[in-house]
Amino acid sequence: MSTQRSPRKKTAPTRQKSTQKYSPASMIARRIDQVAEVLGQVLQWEHPADAVLSQWMRKQKNMGGRDRAEVTNAVFDVLRHLRRYRYLAESGVGSGSRRLAILGLINTWDKDVREALDAGEQSWIEHVITLDGMEMPFAQRYSLPDWLAQQILSMPDSEALAAALNTEAPLDLRVNPLKAERDTVLAQLSEGEMARFKPKATAYSPWGIRLRGRPFVANWPQFEKGEIEVQDEGSQLLAALVAPKRGEMIIDFCAGAGGKTLLIGALMRSTGRLYAFDTSASRLARAKPRFARSGLSNIVPVVITETNDTRIKRLHGKAQRVLVDAPCSGTGTLRRNPDIKWRFHAPNIDHYVQIQREILERAAKCVAPGGRLVYATCSVLPQENQEQITWFLQHHPHFELMEVNPIIAPRSPDLTMAGPYLELRPDYHHTDGFFAAVLQRKTDTV
Numbered sequence: 001m002s003t004q005r006s007p008r009k010k011t012a013p014t015r016q017k018s019t020q021k022y023s024p025a026s027m028i029a030r031r032i033d034q035v036a037e038v039l040g041q042v043l044q045w046e047h048p049a050d051a052v053l054s055q056w057m058r059k060q061k062n063m064g065g066r067d068r069a070e071v072t073n074a075v076f077d078v079l080r081h082l083r084r085y086r087y088l089a090e091s092g093v094g095s096g097s098r099r100l101a102i103l104g105l106i107n108t109w110d111k112d113v114r115e116a117l118d119a120g121e122q123s124w125i126e127h128v129i130t131l132d133g134m135e136m137p138f139a140q141r142y143s144l145p146d147w148l149a150q151q152i153l154s155m156p157d158s159e160a161l162a163a164a165l166n167t168e169a170p171l172d173l174r175v176n177p178l179k180a181e182r183d184t185v186l187a188q189l190s191e192g193e194m195a196r197f198k199p200k201a202t203a204y205s206p207w208g209i210r211l212r213g214r215p216f217v218a219n220w221p222q223f224e225k226g227e228i229e230v231q232d233e234g235s236q237l238l239a240a241l242v243a244p245k246r247g248e249m250i251i252d253f254c255a256g257a258g259g260k261t262l263l264i265g266a267l268m269r270s271t272g273r274l275y276a277f278d279t280s281a282s283r284l285a286r287a288k289p290r291f292a293r294s295g296l297s298n299i300v301p302v303v304i305t306e307t308n309d310t311r312i313k314r315l316h317g318k319a320q321r322v323l324v325d326a327p328c329s330g331t332g333t334l335r336r337n338p339d340i341k342w343r344f345h346a347p348n349i350d351h352y353v354q355i356q357r358e359i360l361e362r363a364a365k366c367v368a369p370g371g372r373l374v375y376a377t378c379s380v381l382p383q384e385n386q387e388q389i390t391w392f393l394q395h396h397p398h399f400e401l402m403e404v405n406p407i408i409a410p411r412s413p414d415l416t417m418a419g420p421y422l423e424l425r426p427d428y429h430h431t432d433g434f435f436a437a438v439l440q441r442k443t444d445t446v
Helices: 022-040 049-060 064-081 082-089 095-106 121-130 148-155 158-165 182-188 193-198 233-242 259-267 282-293 347-364 388-397 406-408
Strands: 169-174 208-212 228-230 249-252 273-278 301-304 318-325 367-377 397-404 421-426 434-441
Touching: 022 049, 022 064, 022 095, 049 064, 064 082, 064 095, 082 095, 082 228, 095 121, 148 158, 148 301, 169 182, 169 233, 182 208, 208 233, 233 259, 233 318, 233 367, 233 388, 233 406, 233 421, 233 434, 249 259, 259 282, 259 318, 273 282, 282 301, 318 347, 347 388, 367 388, 367 397, 388 397, 388 434, 406 434
Parallel strands: 249 273, 249 318, 273 301, 318 367
Antiparallel strands: 169 208, 169 228, 367 434, 397 434, 421 434
């Protein structure tokens, strides 16, 4: 959401003095009502939260950037802490959406929400803020559905991971290495109006810039010229793991909006041929303006079918690199999409596991002898990650697992993994949760 200064509002006729209508208490009450209204729609789970919020915002013609940000922050805070907030709301009064809105605003707003509460609500809030969250069960404390809480509890440093997944993700930019140098762009963003977002170089990606806040970067000159894109640092590192070379034939098998495709193409210096595959024509259509803005000429967007696509068959055994950023549960992106944990259910994992295996089967056929298949997800679940690699190697003995550290070291020397995989976590690396494995096809196979 934009954090630009709100436009001056026109004075509307009122029955009371404007000082009464726009008193602090009435402004707070209006904000509570706005957040409660959005939550009433989001919690029906008919559509993703960001889509519901975007549609609601379009109807708020007179709402400024700061007001929009305050509503957005409160709504997403509630989604992050929904299970815990619902428990706390049980002892309150009024509608459920209103109680949740109050809790979300208390946690995110710099104003004292209690000014607009009645005596019963104030008494409830005074009780709530004295409760010790650490005394709650793990799933309730970190607002996780039971199935996901069990998964996270089985992982190292589970408390830290669960807590990190409930934080707000930063905004990362990625410099287009075909058009600009990071140091140059960083210097530009550190001057004038943009300096208030405190830009700094990312810790691991050599192309990343991290911002504080949520600026609307689409109207920045660097964005318009194709010098920067919005992309999480973890996603940038996946392109480094592909390690593309000039003149190669490379396939981004699940290109989606094209973020990784753009970086891979730039690292190829716009040489060779880079196929951007996706089963969705609309997704690739949305990526085309990004491709054009980037200055790349080696990208070939291709809409593929889910089975027996003749265009894929023509590329069997020809690609030096194939990236499969597979459809997945998205549990590594809960900082950005907290509603996923409430919209997603345990049986869905098996569905995604099957889809991932089908895509791996098709993508593996395109890898040339000596070439590499890079499998990646934005999930933290082992069923979608390590267990998929175990399955793949059992069924494809002509591939072998490669260690990621030597591959990624030239681009990111400060990033070291404990095992053969790339395993990024928000609590360890301050990125989204990402997994990746590099599989090389043996040269003595046909």
